[in-house]
Amino acid sequence: MLELKSLTKRFGDKTAVDAATFTVDRPMMIGIIGRSGAGKSTLLRMLNRLSDASDGEILFEGREISSLKGAARREWQSRCAMIFQQFNLVPRMDVVSNVLHGTLNRRSTFATMFNLYPQEDIHKAIEILDRLGIAEQAPKRAEALSGGQQQRVAIARALMQDPSIILADEPIASLDPMNAQIVMDALRRIHEEDGRMVIANLHTLDTARRYCDRVIGMRDGRIVFDGRPDQLTTGVARDIYGAGADFSEAATSTAIETLDQSNENLVLA
Amino acid sequence: MLELKSLTKRFGDKTAVDAATFTVDRPMMIGIIGRSGAGKSTLLRMLNRLSDASDGEILFEGREISSLKGAARREWQSRCAMIFQQFNLVPRMDVVSNVLHGTLNRRSTFATMFNLYPQEDIHKAIEILDRLGIAEQAPKRAEALSGGQQQRVAIARALMQDPSIILADEPIASLDPMNAQIVMDALRRIHEEDGRMVIANLHTLDTARRYCDRVIGMRDGRIVFDGRPDQLTTGVARDIYGAGADFSEAATSTAIETLDQSNENLVLA
Amino acid sequence: MTDATLAAAQQRQTVDSIQNSYMAQVQRRRLYGGLTLLIFVVLMVSGFNVADDRNAGGFWDGLHQIGDYPAEVLAEAWEKRADLPALIVEFFPALVETINIAAVSTLIGAAAGLILSLLSTRGLARWPRLIPVFRRSMDIMRAVPEIVIALVLIFVLAGGPVPAMIAIAIHTAGALGKMFSEVAENADLKPVEGLASTGANWSQRMWLGVLPQVAPNYLSYALLRFEINIRASAILGFVGAGGLGYELRNAMAWGPGRFDEAAAIFILLFGTIVFFDQISSRYRNRLTEGQNA
Amino acid sequence: QDITEFRIGILGGENAQDRMNSYSCLQDYAAEELGVEVKLFAPADYNGVIQGLLGGTIDMAWLGASAYAATFLQDPEAVEPVLVKVNMDGSIGYHSIGFARKDAGVTSLEDMQGKVFGFGDPNSTSGYLIPSIEIPQATGSTMESGDYFGEVKFTGGHEQTIVAVYNGDIDAGVTWADGQGNWEDGYNSGALRKAVDAGLVDMNELVEIWKSKVIPEGPVVLRKALPDEVKAKMTALVDGLHERDQDCAYGVAAGETLGFQSVEHSTYESVIAARQAKIGG
Amino acid sequence: MTAADLSLVKTEADALFARKRIFAVALPAIVLAYFVYIFFAFDIAGLTKRANWDNAVTLASDSWSYKTHVTRDNRSGEMSYAVEGERKGAYPEGQRPDWVSGDDIITIDLGGDTIVRLLPEQRTEIEVPGFGLIEAQAEGRTITTNLPEDAPDWINASNRRVAITTPEGRVTITGSKTEVFNYFPGWELFWFTFDSPYHGHGLFEILLGDRIDPTRPNITGALSDWWNNAMWRHKDVAWAIGETILMAFLGTMGAAIIALPLAFMAAKRFAPVMIVRAATRRLFDFVRGVDALIWTIVLARAFGPGPLTGTLAILITDTGTFGKIFSEALENVDQKQIEGVASTGAKPLQRYRFGVIPQIVPILLAQILYFLESNTRSATIIGAITGGGIGLMLTQAIQTQKDWEEVAYYIILIVAMVMAMDSFSGWLRGKLIGRKD
Ligand SMILES: Nc1ncnc2c1ncn2[C@@H]1O[C@H](COP(=O)(O)OP(=O)(O)OP(=O)(O)O)[C@@H](O)[C@H]1O
Ligand SMILES: Nc1ncnc2c1ncn2[C@@H]1O[C@H](COP(=O)(O)OP(=O)(O)OP(=O)(O)O)[C@@H](O)[C@H]1O
């Protein structure tokens, strides 16, 4: 259903994404890994059409996406929700309003200017929040929430779009292990229960292994690995991260168990 | 030489220091311990006359201190140096200037405005810095230094005052174990070599035990212990800290050995 | 099983109540928002009507004439464009006077504002009990329009730059004093306490402990004030306190025949204001950025 | 055509005191007469009323002679003079008075050679225009600084000139007075008289050093574009004000008068010529 | 550290302090040099000599006191009594102050044993304690007195005019009239003028006492007489203040409404076309640089005098200022929020509404409210030029050298008005944006 054909993005001399090509034929949960600067964010941004591709094509259900303009492009964006590392909410507005931003594409500009949304949308927004376990926060300002809660609001906004694809750009990078787990669990549940495709940039191997059905590894803009999580050996990981023999997975780990352990050590010491 | 007679400080209803009475008859190194809010800082601030006592007296070499005003009070402050937990240096000024601030009481406002410090003072400041092992930092801005170095600058400023008493309010609380040791060693050395009285608020028992000749324990503003370090048994400590049977000294320890261990655990985990 | 349905029902209930209370909140917000907007619009519209009604010419009638006056000035200035450079030179001393008034009053006002701000900031004040006194006096200094002081002083000191200078300085002291004390309130008190513990006196504590912290912000505000004061000194000239503004008003009031002078003075004044505006905004950016860096 | 409202501009400066207040009776009479709303405007600036007359937003005003000249020179078709105030002695003029401090040893223009001389407002007839034409005729040299006088300044207005001379900031200056009554009272009316009444100056300290030819009082003008009927009504109203309501006439004319009499544009030709000359030179 | 190293550090430190000293001295020295230049450029030395402190004293004392004029026309012999010598303050026929007595010989008791007697045949006698009796007679324009040649400096006498200033009051005699000024503290006639029946009645009497004017209830009658007081013109003053605030309010808000969309055109992030951006910015610079005062003159041609012209002048200038401030705020907006909204497929206007507006609203509000206060002050001045508001009344009162108590009254009102606007805008800012002053 989603097909990338040598998708390329150049910034001046620099090629951030270099002829990325892959096909996804059914909704799955896909993790993209690679070290900082590998081109993961750029790839997702092209998919959401936040930025234009320099070359190549994106096809979704046979339709060419990368050349859409204006209203058509926005319509695509509304079907392809995006979640950001820094949540990218409107901090001064309340949680429900933030979730309702997911409906902007469908609503008339005029009504939304005055913050007028139909009641059914408001109810739906609160139900989605409830599904993510943060319904009580509904009337609060987004900025008053913790990081993990804000990220769940962002997910709620994405769900509000009722999208076919959810893109998540390092959704847990600025969260502590506890919240990271909650957020990843939520994404996985959405994938499983709603059958939506989820593509997530992740910077830790074990998260990718644990939550994804398929892992794509990028290095210097090129896709250097594409396979099942179990194919992702330490050797392959070294290739992706370009690390030497001293590469230790634990250094990038955010799993709770490992850290809990060291915490305990601290307390016991 | 120093005598406190039921020194009391009230903030509204709250009695922060409650009739503190003790006598020190020769320059010693005294540690004041007690948990947060016990009134340790308040006591030292009254000694230095940064704040006024509500009741009671302070006598130094027979002279009544707690009622001094204006210039006489400032003259007392110059004889009774204070070191703070957060160093309280002027961050944007260079290290030598910060040390020279110890001579302010002797200088006119005009001289200060035009940086008219006598050359001998400048040289003395550098010698003191050298004694504390940070002479190379002399021309740097204070804010560019590490915490331990800044605290040593603060001690240098105190020495520059050529004081009879040095008060130190949790001088190592915001330092890592390594620097904590350097700073405490410096204080001890000053006490031993120059024969100055040192009174230090400490929040860890083992530091007090290790460096002090006499330990005063405070709880809820009252002095509940006053004796030699070796009299400070775990039972007494429990009384001072008001802790239950689960009290473990290690939790408040800053000694290097214990912590090094937990650091290692973290790295290995 | 029953447990599960019960739990689900309970869940449903809480969601319902959240939805209801949120809807109520939204209704309230819409109501208040709508009301505020309505009041604002009514105020604007009726205010405009009152102003329009009390004006000699109506807004809509006059709109098409808006360019008449500038057109006349420009036409004459263009006709006599050859004289412009000479006129600019002729009026240059008046410009210098205007800038001098602004500079002196900014310097004096900033110095007074600096002291006032320290005296009226909690935690720094020399006499904490007098804080309200200093605050109120700054409020008053700020509230008196410069023109009032200048016009009154003219009777005592006669015309010339000094009344204008005093008037602007007083206002500057009040305005900067307030801004300065807002900055000083956020100053870190630790260095001040550190200095106090060595027996430093109040002025030493302020000079060494506070000023280095606040200097960049103070300087940036003072620059902004300087720019405002250039304007103010031109305006005071307008009502008779010397300088470029006065020349401009004379030329404009005279009407045709001296529009070339008006144009020349205008070019000078406008150029000066823009010049200092640019300089000050550049330096201000540098100062505040340098601080964040 | 009809008018929907009638706007009277009141000029600042020479005769103003509580102007709006003094005119409110005229406002009522005019409203009654014309059947439309009448508004009063009193901008502090001469130029405000002139601009209003030129732009058609002011219908009637009592201008100074120089201000009338300025209006006429900018647009001869804008306004026409209709009436002028008649002084108690039947004249329709006043004077520009040059004066100095007695103890400065200045008693005439000759003594002023090389000294500091002050004009008032450059838009004022008596404070600038007339003396700037007539004094050079008397001295035989220009008014440039350093030519005859050591320095020539603008003080900004009549009040400032008086204060400046009295304080000794300048050696002599010009202001206006009706020339009636006695010097020691500051004449019957004028800027000097007001300063005396306010206790700011003592006339014993001042001497008159020069007096201009008679300057015509400024005209009451009406906008030419007004309907003839309106013009006639307003002219009649102001003309008959003295008979109709003594107090009101006192207020409008800012002092005792014998009333108004009609006046022609030609009365002001000399002033206009003077102003024209200034533009040329 | 070795001894050699240490001495090196010491010399370095010495050099450092030498530099710091030079810097510390140089800056004040430059300022001082500038002040010296100003001292001569502004002729401060001459000014201190020229300053007329007597005027200052006159003005200051006049601002909290009033004088009652007793005038005898030396030609007709007619007497008149008036507060401040004004028609509106004149005593009604047949009434006169109670410190004046006598019919043929009118005795004026100025207090402190200073007594003035107006005798027939234009003669005047003045008793000044500690000096003696001064006699003066007016004949035609000539005044003859018994004053010695070297009179003290509070007497200024010539054969045309005699002026005597005592602590109790002032007497001037010329051929045409004899005037006696008696000074009293306070603002006379502030509540009621002489023609009001309520003059001289206390607050309690008016509120609780019997009907003073049989045709009206006391309270409404008193309020209306006070409101229409011809001397202090409370009604006009209230209107004038309202007009001033109106100009400030309309000008500020109008400018904000116009500046907001324009600011988008001047912000790099929202106006990618360089020319549009540069043009808008220069426009802002231009309208701001011209200054409101000059705008009033330009606008006077089109709209004539009045509050609308003042409003528009403020509006135009502030559009420039706001435009600049707003566009700077827009340059600094956080891109993340905009991107978050954009990623949902929001239309451009929606992106601005939700991605940008919530971020800049606090800055906007703070600035607008701040300008509202400062524009109240500007509106005072602008009103003076365009003919509206309290500024006109004030400048008129000053320029006509009328009573300074009126000037003082207006100044107090203006200060109170600006301070009220200041605290109002501060309060509103706190309400809308949340704490922080
Ligand atoms: N707007 C831009 N202009 C120029 N270069 C860019 C831009 N955005 C990204 N790049 C460059 O493109 C490359 C890929 O960036 P990208 O943000 O996609 O990497 P990433 O894998 O998401 O890294 P990270 O883990 O740090 O987010 C980087 O070298 C980056 O410097
Ligand atoms: N300025 C003040 N106003 C009101 N209460 C104060 C003030 N300073 C201290 N207190 C109160 O006085 C008590 C003693 O405070 P103090 O700072 O002396 O304790 P401490 O032993 O130094 O604690 P810590 O280890 O946290 O520094 C505390 O309960 C504190 O809340």
Ligand SMILES: [Mg+2]
């Ligand atoms: Mg990225």
Ligand SMILES: [Mg+2]
């Ligand atoms: Mg403490």
